Amino acid sequence: MNVLLILVLLGLSRTATGTPDTCESCGLRPMADGREISRVARSRDAQPGAWPWMVSVQQVWSTGIVHVCGGSLVGPRWVLTAAHCFVDARNVPTWRVLAGATHLAHDRPEVQVRFVKQLVLHEDYDNVSQKNDVALVELDHPVRCGPHVQRACLPDPSLPLSATANCYVSGWGTTSAKAAASPLVLQEFQVHLIDSHTCNGSGWHRGGVHPHNVCAGYPRGGGGDTCRGDSGGPLVCQDGRSDRFWLVGVSSWGRGCARAHRPGVYTSTQSFHHWILAKMGLDSPGTTTRSTA
Ligand code: 4AZ
Helix, strand or coil: CCHHHHHHHHHHHHHHCCCHHHCCCECCCCCCCCCCCCCCCCCEECCCCCCCCEEEEEEEECCEEEEEEEEEEEECCEEEECHHHHCCCCCHHHEEEEECCCECCCCCCCCEEEEEEEEEECCCCCCCCCCCCCEEEEECCCCCCECCECECECCCCCCCHHHEEEEEEEECCCCCCCCCCCCCECEEEEEEEECHHHHCCCCCCCCCCCCCEEEEECCCCCCCCCCCCCCCCEEEEEECCCCCEEEEEEEEECCCCCCCCCCEEEEECCCCHHHHHHHCCCCCCCCCHHHHC
16 A cells, blocks of 8 residues: 555544544544443453543552542543542642553553643532542643543433443452452443432432432442442443443442442532533533533
8 A cells, every 4th residue: 555545544534533633522432443342240351442531540659650540531631530539639749640541551652641730629529428529630731632542422411311321331440349459451341320219228328329429330239340449430321322432420439349239329420511611611601512522
């Protein structure tokens, strides 16, 4: 193939997924197009680029770098995560974000490291009840979107969750409550949305679930669930009519991991849609991420 033809083909593939550098499109998985996603409940290693909005939120110490929480790219310079990730440590220069990674210890060309310009914790975050467990991290420089790095789509409150299909969670958290170490390879698993009334009932989370939470997992336990280190990471659901993924939840809390009647509890991104856009400076009238998705 001659060089000109390659350049033309590259140009065409760029327009198909939007302009990569500006992160125009959202919720797409260019590396996974046409590939079956795991339907199994148990977690498994994700393929490179499988969840391109997934980031590792890390802290840099003199003794090394530690993965603290997951997060999701919602714009070229914004990561959505959980407020409780920063409760004991708001020292901004110690934090960094890894985008485009699958294996945390592999230094690959698609991996982009950014430092933190600003941490924006929800003003009404309550560290006892875990109400309003949401935070935005502003990066020092925007990420470059491409096959391994994409932003997730933020649904506005009008998206009916019943119109979404398969939901997935990804993260570098431990694969069980007893596991001593976290996996280095990103894990993925499918979950089911669980009605809040059921999730909050006696024998379940007994009133601990707030109106701004979403529950997801397996009622009988045993299936995929978030665990230590998954906090802040994405719960995404596929649009029933397109291949796009909506960022429906931010991993917040649970009781143990994968226990019966104790599904993972997530902060609903729909409930905080306005807060998120306002903090990113995108709250001008008519700007909804859903309509521009
Ligand atoms: C955590 O520590 C964590 N299964 C998140 C969610 C759950 C447990 C632990 C719920 O990041």
